[in-house]
Amino acid sequence: MKTGDGAAEGGRAVGRQERRRRKLHDELYETAIRLFVVQGYEATTMEQIAESADVARATVFNHFAQKVGFLEEWGVRRRARVAEILGAEHAEDLPVGDRLRRYLKEMSDLNVASRAETTVLMDASARYGNLLHDPSLERELGRIVDEGRRRGEIRAGSDCDQVGQLLAACYFSTILRWVREEPPPFDLHQRIAGALDIILLGLLADRGDAGA
Secondary structure (H helix, E strand, C coil): CEECCEEEECCEECCHHHHHHHHHHHHHHHHHHHHHHHHCCCCCCHHHHHHHHCCCHHHHHHHCCCCHHHHHHHHHHHHHHHHHHHHHCCHHHCCHHHHHHHHHHHHHHHHHHCHHHHHHHHHHHHHHCCCCCCCHHHHHHHHHHHHHHHCCCCCCCCCHHHHHHHHHHHHHHHHHHHHCCCCCCCCHHHHHHHHHHHHHHCCCCCHHHCCC
16 A cells, blocks of 8 residues: 555655665665675675675665674564564464464574574674573563463463563573584474473472372
């Protein structure tokens, strides 16, 4: 749908200049990610990104003030893609356990489908970025847990923020182990699903099962 010069977004028209800015932003992002995968994050400079995208060096800095900005946007885009997929499937109607499984499965699917990219970008995010301190994923997972708690699916008194932190930390540590060995040391989907089951079900056996 278009309104005047641009497509409507949130009830507002997006003008031609803004569309061009976003198009260039996407091109710079895609150029940087491609270079990171081919020659490594550390070896890639902002000058090389500018040259490959055929723009001035200052143009790159206008869109990404630091090289680490590409890593941050990579994470944002992945989470947005998962949210888009789950939104189309109305995953918010699922029980909390199934919803967490679907969310982490979609994240794992993205990693498996682009292992070379994930290997470079996830490792670089851990070394140079804010991967292990960025609360974005833990907040999203904590929000899902909190919705389950309000529906009575999670034990009353559970600290949803802490559960979100635990799930995010488990996810990132598992991905980092998976990308740092070649070939992959384990089945990513299976390992993440198993970790989620431990968190959801707990470790201690019921007393009735202790003698089994």
